[in-house]
Amino acid sequence: MAGLIKEGLLRSTWIPGLQFVRGRKVNVQRPRPPHYERALALAVLQPQYDWDSKVANSLPKSETCMKIPEIEKYKTRPDNPLERIFAKELKELFETKKLIAFLHANPICGEDLFSARVKLKKEGMKLEVYSKNIVKMALNGTPYETVIQLFVAHSALIFCDEPKVGKLIKIVKKIPQYAIMAGIVEGRLLSMTQMQAYAELGDLDSARAQLVATLNSAGSGLVSRLTQAQNNLITNLNQIIEQKTKVDS
Incomplete structure (x- = not known):
């Protein structure tokens, strides 16, 4: 019996029905006052500034913001001895290294970061990440102060003792x-364009060799031009002497 009832229920089709209920009409001009808790929340969230006045609308958002005192607290950073140590080390790197590259860093996982450090380490390069505050502390008042504009948050830097620009670009x-x-x-x-042009010049030894070859070619050309008239005169005299000897014989 139970099986027949279950089979009948499974075979039966259920058709959903819709029933429209007409509610109370909403009065838009004179709405009903909200509940006490909702009215309390609306009163707390209501801005304290006189937004309806013309003066308030003309002021910038930075002056009408109610959280300016809280923002001012974060502008003054407390003195951090560890940041001063990092800034001192960074300043020494800027003064001693011949190649410093500023990188735009996208999100990178730890494994890819490790492999990147290994590739750079093989060429004698070092990858470091510094915050903007440390860079400001290290470079303020130095000839490298203009590069602070390249730092927005934490940025990556590459340091190298030799100007291996071509290898850096390839890596x-x-x-x-x-x-x-x-x-x-x-x-x-x-x-970046100037660095690519610098990489195409080659190393300093090859540039010196090209300069020496150019100077030698210029010197040899000058000597050949100076002795060209004398050589022509000698060859002409030899030809005249040979002709006279043939006539006399």
Whole structure:
């Protein structure tokens, strides 16, 4: 019996029905006062500034904000001895390293960051991350003060004892999470385009060899031009002597 009832219930089709209930009409012009708790919440959330006045509408949001005292607390940072130590180390790196690259860092996982450090370490380069406050503390009043504008939050820096610009560009191209914004090469601030042009010049030894070859070619050319008239005169005299000897014979 129970099986027949269950089978009948499963086979039966249920059709949903809709029933419209007409409620009370809402009075838009004179709405009903809210509940006490809701009225209390609305009173607390109501702005204390006179927003209806013309003066309030003309003022910027920075002056009408009610949290300005709280914001002012965060503008003055307490003295942190650890940040001063990091700033001193960063200043020494800027003064001693011949190559400093400023990177735009995208989100990167720990494994990719470790592999990037290994690739740079093989070429004698070091990857470091510093906050904007430490950079300001280290570079204020130095010739490198203009690079503070490149820092918005925590940014990555690459330091190297030698100006290996070409190798740096090749390595960073293989790391999609980083992009070179600018760099300091031997005390000069260069953009990414200028760094690429610098990398195409080659190393200093090859440039010196090219300069020596150019100077030698210029000197040898000058000597050949100076002796060209004498050589022509000697060859002409030899030809005249040979002709006279043939005539006499």
